[in-house]
Amino acid sequence: MSLLTITHLKVHFPTQDGMVKAIDTIDLEIANSERLGLIGETGCGKTVLGMSIIRLLQPSTKIEGEIWYKGKDLLKLSEGEMRKIRGKEIAMILQNPTTSLNPVLKVGDQIAEAIQLHQGLDKRAAREKAVEMLESVKIPSPDKRANEYPHEFSGGMKERAMIAMGLACNPSLIIADEPTKGLDVTIKMQIVKLLKEVSRRKSMLFITHDLGVATQICDNIAVMYAGELVEYAKTEDVFKNPLHPYTQGFLNSLPNMGLKPIRGMSPSLIDLPSGCRFHPRCDHASAKCTIEHPPMVEIEKGHSVRCFLYT
């Protein structure tokens, strides 16, 4: 059964240079206990998708479509109703823990305030729970650490604290935005292991451009390109049988796969290419690809692709 269903989602930002079509159009489902990886290059709209689920985009943003969560369309909720979902039902772990933690508040207090708000605990009980959370993300001497400020934490510890903060109210869905960005390899592996552990029996949308990390955590992978999904498959199928030329190119650009970059640049989201958005960079592009926009087609069960090569 699906926990989150996104249908026909469009997210556009009006700017001075024109309308930025950050998401255009996305349909996506996340099942109960599913860990879904959202993969794509920087600037393809991954983070915007996460932010639109918990509705933290600027008020000027134009959003169309529906985001169904436990029988409610999140886009139709009032701000007050939405606040009760943020942090409690759906937690978002933002990227860049160094700037995402408040420098003048104690780490323990930053975790405890959400607990106090959503679970109605008093200050002391919330603090105790915060210490427990720090312990659960394997921060040594959590009782002492809870009283420290973010600048006293190392990069990996800050990321752990962010994860503890996200998990504090036992949410059903975790949106993790590039949680391994900027960490060195050993720390990265520890965080991956931790995320895998804490997301057990939970749903997670794991946003990353690091395919290697995604394969270790996720059940399914959705590949995003220029504001839309171009391929969706089980994690092993993405590796064994990548269908979309972009997915293939993405795999080939990985260090252990030959480090061959995809030619060209990802398109501007203001002025999207006609037809298939990937055609200017695609080696298989035909005349049809420059004119017609390919639909998402399910090739085999659980494996869909947006490409004319398969239709």
Next chain:
Amino acid sequence: MHKITKIATYGIIIFVILSFNFFLPRIMPGDPFAFLTGDPSTDMPVVLDAGIKAKLLSYYGLDKPLSMQYYDYIANILHGDLGWSIYYNAPVWDVLRGSLKWTLLLVGTSTVIYMASGIMLGAVSAWKKGKRVDAGLLTFILSLSSFPSFFLGLLFIILFGVDLGLFPISGARTPFMDYSTSFEEIIDILHHLLLPAATLVIAHIGGIYLLTRNSMLNVLGEDYILTARAKGLREGYIMRRHALKNALLPISTMIALIAGFMITGTILVETVFAYPGVGRLLYEAVLVRDYPLLQGAFMIITLLIIAANLAADMIYVYLDPRVKHK
């Protein structure tokens, strides 16, 4: 180590300023007795012959070479002796003490009021950026603050003091008044305080308001504000707990600078309202070239500004945990 350098820095600053206080008055044309001798550059036709003037100069030690006078001045200050006011013919400290309490009352009250309200209104403005509240506050406070303080003071005197007769137009209390209760005395003092304090508040609120507004706007764009929102916290709570403390960091360093302007503003306002504070005393001391009194008044003002600096440093440490461990 850090504390020692800090103390040394303050010591050097105080010494340099004390030296300025000594030399600046002496650079001005005239001397304390020019006004008594009927110097053509002043219009006080008092006759004082050269012999008496020489005696007076020697009596106050003003005939000694400048270097000796400077040495005496520093040595006396180190002994806590500020000297003898030539004009008032009383110890400088006694003259100063009488006016210092009024200045502290005036500056203290207005500083607390304009800081608190400026920060509050600035924060509200930033929170409601672009909305009607923000536009209204911005226009209102900026246009009000553009008046020079002395002009505003004069307007207040004419409007509320003379025309409406609601407030006294000079002094810090009603002269020769017998108060039956101390409550009555307090009311009288507050009654005199209101107009000059209001003038200072209006003259200074604009700066702190704008500073807070800008600082808050910067902070509201930070990632940790987004984190706070992602936790489902209320906007008002996020403003108070997450944004304001960060926004106050640059403001606390500005407090020291503002304190300097505050003193100059006080001189004007005290003069306009004939408020018996240090500012007005300074103004009178300049007119009559009362060197010891000038030096004393300058020194008090210097110490007040340095105290404000120290307060700002301490507030910063309290607000920002990152500086504590350095």
